[in-house]
Amino acid sequence: MNITMLEKGQDKKMNADSKILSGLNLVPGPTLVPEKIREIYSRQWPSPDLDPDFAQTYKRAASALGQLLGLKPNSCLTPEDPGQVVIMSGEGMVALWAAVKSMIRPGDRVLAIDNGIFGRGIGEMAASCGAEVEFLSADYSQAPDLPRLSELVESFQPTMVTAVHCETPTGLLNPLGEIAVALRANGWKGIFCVDAVASIGATPVKVEEWEIDICLGGSQKVLSCPPDTSFLYVSQRAWKAAQRCGYQGYDALLPFHKAALTGYFPYTHNWAGVEALATAAETILAQGIEHSYERHAECSRITVEIALELGLDLYPEEALSSPTVTALRVPEDADWDTLNRILIQRGVHFGGSYGHLAGKVFRIGHMGSQADVRLVKKAMDELGEALLDLSDCAGEEP
Amino acid sequence: MNITMLEKGQDKKMNADSKILSGLNLVPGPTLVPEKIREIYSRQWPSPDLDPDFAQTYKRAASALGQLLGLKPNSCLTPEDPGQVVIMSGEGMVALWAAVKSMIRPGDRVLAIDNGIFGRGIGEMAASCGAEVEFLSADYSQAPDLPRLSELVESFQPTMVTAVHCETPTGLLNPLGEIAVALRANGWKGIFCVDAVASIGATPVKVEEWEIDICLGGSQKVLSCPPDTSFLYVSQRAWKAAQRCGYQGYDALLPFHKAALTGYFPYTHNWAGVEALATAAETILAQGIEHSYERHAECSRITVEIALELGLDLYPEEALSSPTVTALRVPEDADWDTLNRILIQRGVHFGGSYGHLAGKVFRIGHMGSQADVRLVKKAMDELGEALLDLSDCAGEEP
Numbered sequence: 090m091n092i093t094m095l096e097k098g099q100d101k102k103m104n105a106d107s108k109i110l111s112g113l114n115l116v117p118g119p120t121l122v123p124e125k126i127r128e129i130y131s132r133q134w135p136s137p138d139l140d141p142d143f144a145q146t147y148k149r150a151a152s153a154l155g156q157l158l159g160l161k162p163n164s165c166l167t168p169e170d171p172g173q174v175v176i177m178s179g180e181g182m183v184a185l186w187a188a189v190k191s192m193i194r195p196g197d198r199v200l201a202i203d204n205g206i207f208g209r210g211i212g213e214m215a216a217s218c219g220a221e222v223e224f225l226s227a228d229y230s231q232a233p234d235l236p237r238l239s240e241l242v243e244s245f246q247p248t249m250v251t252a253v254h255c256e257t258p259t260g261l262l263n264p265l266g267e268i269a270v271a272l273r274a275n276g277w278k279g280i281f282c283v284d285a286v287a288s289i290g291a292t293p294v295k296v297e298e299w300e301i302d303i304c305l306g307g308s309q310k311v312l313s314c315p316p317d318t319s320f321l322y323v324s325q326r327a328w329k330a331a332q333r334c335g336y337q338g339y340d341a342l343l344p345f346h347k348a349a350l351t352g353y354f355p356y357t358h359n360w361a362g363v364e365a366l367a368t369a370a371e372t373i374l375a376q377g378i379e380h381s382y383e384r385h386a387e388c389s390r391i392t393v394e395i396a397l398e399l400g401l402d403l404y405p406e407e408a409l410s411s412p413t414v415t416a417l418r419v420p421e422d423a424d425w426d427t428l429n430r431i432l433i434q435r436g437v438h439f440g441g442s443y444g445h446l447a448g449k450v451f452r453i454g455h456m457g458s459q460a461d462v463r464l465v466k467k468a469m470d471e472l473g474e475a476l477l478d479l480s481d482c483a484g485e486e487p
Numbered sequence: 488m489n490i491t492m493l494e495k496g497q498d499k500k501m502n503a504d505s506k507i508l509s510g511l512n513l514v515p516g517p518t519l520v521p522e523k524i525r526e527i528y529s530r531q532w533p534s535p536d537l538d539p540d541f542a543q544t545y546k547r548a549a550s551a552l553g554q555l556l557g558l559k560p561n562s563c564l565t566p567e568d569p570g571q572v573v574i575m576s577g578e579g580m581v582a583l584w585a586a587v588k589s590m591i592r593p594g595d596r597v598l599a600i601d602n603g604i605f606g607r608g609i610g611e612m613a614a615s616c617g618a619e620v621e622f623l624s625a626d627y628s629q630a631p632d633l634p635r636l637s638e639l640v641e642s643f644q645p646t647m648v649t650a651v652h653c654e655t656p657t658g659l660l661n662p663l664g665e666i667a668v669a670l671r672a673n674g675w676k677g678i679f680c681v682d683a684v685a686s687i688g689a690t691p692v693k694v695e696e697w698e699i700d701i702c703l704g705g706s707q708k709v710l711s712c713p714p715d716t717s718f719l720y721v722s723q724r725a726w727k728a729a730q731r732c733g734y735q736g737y738d739a740l741l742p743f744h745k746a747a748l749t750g751y752f753p754y755t756h757n758w759a760g761v762e763a764l765a766t767a768a769e770t771i772l773a774q775g776i777e778h779s780y781e782r783h784a785e786c787s788r789i790t791v792e793i794a795l796e797l798g799l800d801l802y803p804e805e806a807l808s809s810p811t812v813t814a815l816r817v818p819e820d821a822d823w824d825t826l827n828r829i830l831i832q833r834g835v836h837f838g839g840s841y842g843h844l845a846g847k848v849f850r851i852g853h854m855g856s857q858a859d860v861r862l863v864k865k866a867m868d869e870l871g872e873a874l875l876d877l878s879d880c881a882g883e884e885p
Contacts, residue, residue: 116534119755130528130759134713136514139838178715179577179737182754186737217735309755315532316755317576317715337615339577339584340737356580357517357707357714361528440537 112436113468117257117414117454118287119309119316125372126314126365134360143360144352150176150363151320151349153370157378158304158322159295165322166349172296172324175345176366178359181286181307183340184319185211188282188303191331191342192249195219200247202233202268205256206444207284212251223247229259229446230405235271242277248330249280254294255287258443260416260452261405262288269299280330286310286319290373291385291413291456302327308362311381311413312369313457318362381460385412388455388465395469399476404450413456416442419449423479431475431482437468510834511866515655515812515852516685517707517714523770524712524763532758541758542750548574548761549718549747551768555776556702556720557693563720564747570694570722573743574764576757579684579705581738582717583609586680586701589729589740590647593617598645600631600666603654604842605682610649621645627657627844628803633669640675646728647678652692653685656841658814658850659803660686667697678728684708684717688771689783689811689854700725706760709779709811710767711855716760779858783810786853786863793867797874802848811854814840817847821877829873829880835866 114121137143148166151174155165158174165174177183189211193199199220201212204227216222223245227233242250250272255262265283272281282303285294289304290311296304304322308314323331323342331342344355373381392415393403404416419425425441425448432439442450455465512519535541546564549572553563556572563572575581587609591597597618599610602625614620621643625631640648648670653660663681670679680701683692687702688709694702702720706712721729721740729740742753771779790813791801802814817823823839823846830837840848853863 114533116537119532119534119536122531127529127531130713131525133520133525134517135512135836136517136838137714138517139514139836179581180754180757183577183581183737190736214735315528315757315759316535317757317760337612338588338736338738339581356578359578359713359715361713362715438533438537440534 112438113464113471114438115453115455115459115464115468116438117440117452118456120313120454120457120459122313122315123458126369129365129368130315130361132361137354137358137360141352143358143363144349146360146364146367147176147358148349150367150370153367153374154306154320155322156374157290157294157370159293159297168328168346168350172322172327173345173349174320174322175342175348176318176320176358176363177340178318178356178362179340180316181305181309181319184305184307184321185284186214187321187340187342188305189214189218190338190340191334191336192280192282192303192327193218193220194334196221197248198223198245200225200241200245200250202238202250202252202263203227204231204233204263205229205253205261206258206446207256208251208253211253211282211284215249215251229256230261230409232264232406232409233268235267238268238271239274242272243275246277247279249282251282252284254283254285255411255413257287257414257452258416258446259404259450260411260414261409262292262411263409265294266299269301273300278326280327287413287456288411290370290378290381291460292382296322296324302330308366311385311457312366312373314362314365314369317359318366320366382412385456385460387462388412388460389415391462392453392455392465392469395466395473399473413454413460415453415455416450417453419451420476422483425449425451427482428475428479431478432471435471435475437471437475510836511862511869512836513851513853513857513862513866514836515838515850516854518711518852518855518857520711520713521856524767527763527766528713528759530759535752535756535758539750541756541761542747544758544762544765545574545756546747548765548768551765551772552704552718553720554772555688555692555768557691557695566726566744566748570720570725571743571747572718572720573740573746574716574718574756574761575738576716576754576760577738578714579703579707579717582703582705582719583682584612585719585738585740586703587612587616588736588738589732589734590678590680590701590725591616591618592732594619595646596621596643598623598639598643598648600636600648600650600661601625602629602631602661603627603651603659604656604844605654606649606651609651609680609682613647613649627654628659628807630662630804630807631666633665636666636669637672640670641673644675645677647680649680650682652681652683653809653811655685655812655850656814656844657802657848658809658812659807660690660809661807663692664697667699671698676724678725685811685854686809688768688776688779689858690780694720694722700728706764709783709855710764710771712760712763712767715757716764718764780810783854783858785860786810786858787813789860790851790853790863790867793864793871797871811852811858813851813853814848815851817849818874820881823847823849825880826873826877829876830869833869833873835869835873837866
């Protein structure tokens with residue numbers, strides 16, 4: 090999906106939804122789903138339980154997703170591989186619960202890097218499963234203290250350390266490579282679990298080089314598929330942990346250990362959804378993943394540049410601003426609901442934020458189909474106009 | 488989808504998948520997805536997290552699904568209603584795990600009606616959650632012993648009794664109304680949990696009259712949607728049980744308690760999937776649900792009649808044969824794999840069975856879009872020819 094198509098109305102099906110077509114859609118996911126992906130869902134699919142071709146689609150998807158994680162083609166499909174990509178039917182949260190519940194037993198120690206709402210949340214999920222959780226907390230606009238991380242891993246000896254690559258609520262991209270080095274500095278051999286739902290495909294995520302054991306991805310961010318599937322990279326060490334836990338449930342990892350190999354899945358899978366993931370990942374690879382990295386970086390650079398010109402403040406430290414989403418502080422004298430109403434009247438769809446940042450931070454999602462320089466520029470121009478409208482409104486008040 | 492459309496090739500999109508179009512598809516789900524439903528997925532959908540209209544779609548779907556369960560329109564949407572319909576993102580198994588994990592704590596007693604592979608399976612799932620499970624077992628072709636059920640409920644005093652309405656692996660429809668009466672005969676007030684995934688919409692399921700507390704449904708059976716969503720009816724008693732358990736997870740019920748009311752869902756929902764459920768259920772209601780019951784009953788009657796004429800034996804007792812799926816014994820001198828190969832060569836897609844019934848039972852799925860008299864007759868004619876081919880093959884062997 091690019092702005093030219095939007096402007097010229099070439100995409101007839103999109104015309105059906107005037108709410109979206111009339112607008113500049115830059116919400117931080119679910120992103121706009123390209124015609125090519127939606128067409129997959131318009132097809133009739135056989136039963137994945139009965140048709141052996143489903144396993145081929147699944148393996149194609151797993152291999153392509155693995156390549157987005159820095160793996161070689163077809164190197165993540167069997168229990169003998171250094172790691173496997175598992176695809177689940179359900180929204181990204183199913184993969185996150187899968188990671189926590191399949192890795193952790195009550196009483197296990199978990200160290201959660203807490204410099205964002207999602208990072209905090211993973212720690213709380215682990216606590217709800219009976220884990221003893223330590224938080225390495227930092228200001229949500231800053232990176233975690235890496236020497237402190239090394240110390241904590243050494244002293245606390247956690248079973249698992251959790252991190253979020255892109256904190257979408259705050260537009261912060263954690264320095265994952267540096268975190269990985271700090272973690273393992275003293276020879277720690279535990280499970281490193283990373284939520285990379287909003288970064289995979291837009292910026293390097295190197296699961297082998299960074300010794301990531303569990304790496305979560307979602308369909309509806311950079312891949313621009315509907316929010317119906319999610320996936321996880323699972324290392325050999327993580328499979329061993331899953332075997333130790335023996336967790337059973339819809340979100341259990343273990344039933345997927347031999348799934349790609351045998352074609353036997355724990356439930357009726359979503360064939361269209363898996364084909365969509367395969368197609369989306371293959372499209373990124375065909376265009377060159379470096380091209381995707383550059384496109385996202387450029388959209389981020391332009392968004393930040395224009396925002397600063399408009400006198401707005403970035404929420405995260407500038408060096409940590411994510412290539413997929415830009416989080417800006419709502420100006421002190423402005424009300425987000427009013428600004429958002431003006432933006433929507435102008436056809437611009439951004440996102441607010443959550444928790445204690447609700448009303449204080451707003452977000453521009455430029456990932457996947459929305460990582461389009463012309464779209465971003467046009468939306469930022471509208472933001473400038475909206476801010477003028479807002480100060481006009483303020484002037485009119487008694 | 489009806490046979491006329493298949494024959495005339497009016498449905499152009501289906502032509503894309505020659506494997507399906509060339510055949511008579513009567514697998515016991517996922518069923519063929521009508522054009523009207525697939526079109527929904529070809530549309531662009533806004534973010535359900537940000538757009539308040541999503542809650543309207545969700546409520547429309549819940550209300551329509553509730554009506555398939557015998558409820559009045561819009562009577563299952565708030566915590567004050569006698570029960571609510573909850574829609575989850577994920578295949579039917581997510582609803583089943585949701586029911587078991589949200590109702591049961593370790594040590595709780597569960598009585599599982601075990602006259603089928605799925606009925607047994609639910610008991611085993613409860614055991615995996617630490618429940619003390621008693622099985623009321625019966626031959627898989629027979630109904631459970633109802634006086635024994637009343638006695639067991641009285642003596643065992645389970646927290647939950649589980650039953651499967653339609654046992655798809657064996658084509659058996661349990662007498663749910665009679666089971667409900669037997670259960671409550673001595674004033675038992677526990678949780679009655681029913682898996683009605685393969686029956687809702689095809690035959691009456693009366694959650695209020697039968698005092699069902701949890702009733703599971705899926706998208707890919709009678710509703711003929713893709714296998715991406717599932718739903719549960721949850722009674723006031725079941726909500727109380729969920730509050731007592733406090734279970735947290737992707738499949739947790741509790742976060743849905745006020746979801747339809749507040750519009751706040753525990754994850755990014757699948758808007759297309761929920762709209763598909765709404766449309767499918769509304770279509771059944773618009774045509775008259777009695778019409779759907781009659782159509783399924785007629786397809787069942789014709790299938791059984793022709794099967795008996797062909798000299799085949801029904802697997803379940805004839806009075807219990809399901810309106811949605813007919814399970815037949817593979818003739819003693821025949822090999823299912825060979826018969827299935829001949830059927831596929833003739834373009835006919837039936838299903839085999841599972842577990843100890845694999846190779847011994849095969850199944851004809853005539854539910855939802857496949858509950859079409861002409862389709863069923865044509866497929867049964869082909870089955871007759873295939874059986875002749877099979878005996879010819881046998882004659883040729885040395």
